[in-house]
Amino acid sequence: MLCAAYKSIKKVDTYLYVSNKDDFSKVPEALLKAFGTPQFVMSVPVDKREHIAQIPKSEFVAKLQEQGFYLQMPPTSASLLKMHLQQQSQQQ
Template sequence: MSEKILCEVFKSSRKEEMYLYVDKRKGLEPVPELLMETFGKPIAVFTMILTADKALARASAADIMASINEKGFYLQTPPAKEAYLLDVHRAHVNRQQ
């Protein structure tokens, strides 16, 4: 597995909080057509150098890198509503302390 990946992140034009992570050098080519139909028009959000120890909000950078190396992409789906609301509650409680 590569030690780092120049990763481009796209957000979905159809589904809120859905993102595709790809190797910038390969772009969206490895992403299956059916997934792209569901994903909608990809909107470029940012590019970053991804390393296994990079801290990310919802997924392990090592898992994202493994998926990109194996499948050519990583799909981040929206969090379950219950988990999301719990995260919002925890963030609010932490701010009050």
């Protein structure tokens, strides 16, 4: 099984995976608008990998089949303010 990976021109480290290259028919219009014009990155051989888009292959395939696409977002970084406040409360 192959799927196509695209990067966003609007959102850093955000990728969209679809089952067939250039077939965005199952991707909601609002998501495509926020994502921007998808830029093709590569075809991904799903069967040859244990993890895809930083998740287990089984979870990735299930999402792809269920939704018709998979959106990979960048990991969230901890809020610096929240970390600072936690450190302050620990010091008191």
